[in-house]
Amino acid sequence: MLVIIASLILSLFVKSTQASCPKGFICKVEKDTFELLCNPAVDMLKLQTVGGLLTDVPPQTTRVKVKCFNRRVPVALTFANLSHVRELTLESVNVSASESNFFHGISNITHLVLRDLSLKRLEKGYFEGLTDVRSLTIEHLDELEYLHPDVLKPFSSLLSVAFRYIGSACNYLHYDDYSKMLGGIQSSDLHTVVLYAIHTSKHAETHLNIDNLFSRGTVGTSLKYLDLGHNNVEFFLGYPIKTLPSLEYLSLAENVILGSQFMTVFWVQLIGHRTLKTLDLSGMNSRAAATSGDILFRLTVDDDCSGAIRMTIGPQLQSISLNNSTLLAHSFTKSAPFCFFDIHGVLKYIDVAHAGCTTPITCSIGQVRALEYFNMQNLNTANMSTDLFSKMPNLKVLLMGRNNVGNIIENDARNSLFRNNSKLRVLDMAECQLTDIPPKELSNLRQLQHLNLSGNSLRLVNLQNLAKIRIINLSRNRLTTLAQDARALLDKMAAKRQVDLDLSGNPLQCVCNNTDFVTWTHVSKVKFLNMDDTRCFDENNTEHLLFRFDSKLLDHTCHTGSDSLNSPADSPWRYLRIVLPVVLVVIVAVTVACFGYMFRRKCYHPWNPTQLLKTTSDVQLS
Ligand SMILES: *[C@@H]1O[C@H](CO)[C@@H](O)[C@H](O)[C@H]1NC(C)=O
Ligand SMILES: *[C@@H]1O[C@H](CO)[C@@H](O)[C@H](O)[C@H]1NC(C)=O
Ligand SMILES: *[C@@H]1O[C@H](CO)[C@@H](O)[C@H](O)[C@H]1NC(C)=O
Ligand SMILES: *[C@@H]1O[C@H](CO)[C@@H](O)[C@H](O)[C@H]1NC(C)=O
Ligand SMILES: *[C@@H]1O[C@H](CO)[C@@H](O)[C@H](O)[C@H]1NC(C)=O
Ligand SMILES: *[C@@H]1O[C@H](CO)[C@@H](O)[C@H](O)[C@H]1NC(C)=O
Ligand SMILES: *[C@@H]1O[C@H](CO)[C@@H](O)[C@H](O)[C@H]1NC(C)=O
Ligand SMILES: *[C@@H]1O[C@H](CO)[C@@H](O)[C@H](O)[C@H]1NC(C)=O
Ligand SMILES: *[C@@H]1O[C@H](CO)[C@@H](O)[C@H](O)[C@H]1NC(C)=O
Ligand SMILES: *[C@@H]1O[C@H](CO)[C@@H](O)[C@H](O)[C@H]1NC(C)=O
Ligand SMILES: *[C@@H]1O[C@H](CO)[C@@H](O)[C@H](O)[C@H]1NC(C)=O
8 A cells, every 4th residue: 555655646746747647547758769658656546547648759659559557457548740650569458448549749750550459340431641651560459350441551661560469359351351451451551461370279260361361452563471370270272472572581380280282382472472582381280199109200302303293493482491390101101191392403502300200201302402500400310311311512600519410421332412512600519319420420511610419429629620610619529638629729720710619518528648638628619508517527436526626636635646636645655756856856855965065165154055954954963
């Protein structure tokens, strides 16, 4: 209660200093944004109405944001003279904006964001007068159940429209309602449409015909960017090649594709689309996948895609993401489901990380000679042909971590795996169950900068020829040391530029026959990463932090005697090691002094060092 009263008083104070802050709001200026926050105290007390007139926001504020914490508090807000404001965001406010003149007074905005409103209907006149709006974002309107076909008509210069997370509480809207609404758009320059998560899994509409969606009006003609992600779609129909002649980006990500056998023509058409540059098919999960266990892929090369359905890459298609998707494969049974064939030499990016199939299949790569990025991490594959990458001579990034391909690499005695990849800059072979890498396997990778070998069982690494290397991750292997030539190479490169090395999680040895290595880790210019997780084991298998281990002592101890490291600090041997030299010096000094005394009596002087030495030595010798 005290808090509430205090904040009420505070809000009164704030209000008195800012004349144009409407009743029940706290107003603040943040850079170019004028924020109106419903007073939390007002929210709590559920006072009758919040609002009033907003006018005269500071001239530098081109954005206005109205936000409440409690969506139920009715807000009655009107704007006046805000013609310099360009962006309006309404978030969690219960505006009674059904009055058609709500946006009057702020009608020169170019960006409008409506988020988390309890709006049920978007009627015809709702956006009346907002002729300048170029981008409209509508998010988290879970109660929306009606879209008037002409609701977007006022936006005559609209470039981008996004609906995300719509209608989850009601599911009354159909693709046809969106189609009508898109058909009502008068702008001829619209390039972006996002309809993401507009249908939940409760929705019965599981087929989406992209042609039908854009069958009305002219919007499809200019469209470049289309996101239809997360809509629980099981079948895509239509041929967007004709309906969307300028499309450059398409996302069908996170849908539930069931109908692949009927969709082959759709996929072939889509991949061959004349203008498409980026295709995001990630996270498409066939329902069947949910029940299937480990799925094995075999990845191979099929030069002319003779054994599979040829997917001819369109003349602009640069990027395909299939990551985290599970493809329905039963319909293809014996033959491989698809084979990318890039006759134009444009495809640069393929991401199939963590993809799967409902039955084991062979995936073939046809012509992909322009490819620069290939991510096949975590495919759960144990079988790929050793010439897989040989058709990718322009590859710069190859991520093949988390696959059980250790055997294939170990048995690649002819070093064919990377022989054609001299442009490679990043190579990820982490968690590949590697116990060994053939000595010359990496010797062609002269441009390699980043090598991840973490999480294998390597005892040895050969870094020969990696003249450009910058980051090497050798963590979590079985290394006990790094060989002299590897160290020399790293030092040579570290002299030119920063070289990062991660040796953490290895059973490194801090024992006598490894003193060189231990000393090297303390003096080398190489930058060691994860130092606090880099441990070494002494003769007794006792664990030490490598970088806190006293390498000088090790060096010293090991050079003194074979079993000296085993000696405790106060053992007679160690004692003697310190005392002996002193005794020797004393004996020599005494001898010299005695000779001096015999031949030159002058040296017998109270503060002559030889005299002092003589005295001490007398004490010691006696
Ligand atoms: C919004 O305010 C109106 C009163 O103006 C009220 O009837 C309605 O229930 C409120 N909406 C919500 C979601 O609470
Ligand atoms: C808007 O500006 C005009 C002219 O500057 C002024 O006459 C009018 O009173 C203003 N309206 C409001 C509501 O402040
Ligand atoms: C605001 O829009 C109106 C028409 O809607 C126009 O007459 C006026 O010039 C615009 N003002 C500014 C500052 O752009
Ligand atoms: C797929 O990978 C891209 C980056 O390449 C990432 O942004 C996206 O989140 C991934 N999608 C899924 C579903 O994992
Ligand atoms: C990939 O999909 C699985 C479910 O199939 C999900 O749990 C996981 O979070 C997704 N990963 C990413 C990066 O989206
Ligand atoms: C890989 O797959 C091919 C063809 O399916 C098969 O002949 C070969 O034995 C497989 N190799 C391994 C290691 O599983
Ligand atoms: C290596 O790539 C070139 C193209 O740069 C190609 O002509 C050659 O056949 C490839 N080598 C192998 C072994 O595939
Ligand atoms: C290995 O390192 C590369 C580069 O940092 C990274 O992209 C990759 O995800 C890592 N691999 C694993 C399995 O974490
Ligand atoms: C090396 O890989 C491990 C995972 O295996 C990761 O935790 C660590 O941060 C990586 N080190 C660097 C330097 O990226
Ligand atoms: C040191 O010698 C032991 C015993 O001969 C051997 O097992 C170990 O591998 C050697 N360590 C190094 C780093 O050479
Ligand atoms: C190794 O163990 C022996 C026997 O327990 C002990 O005498 C010696 O001090 C230990 N050495 C080190 C380096 O801890």
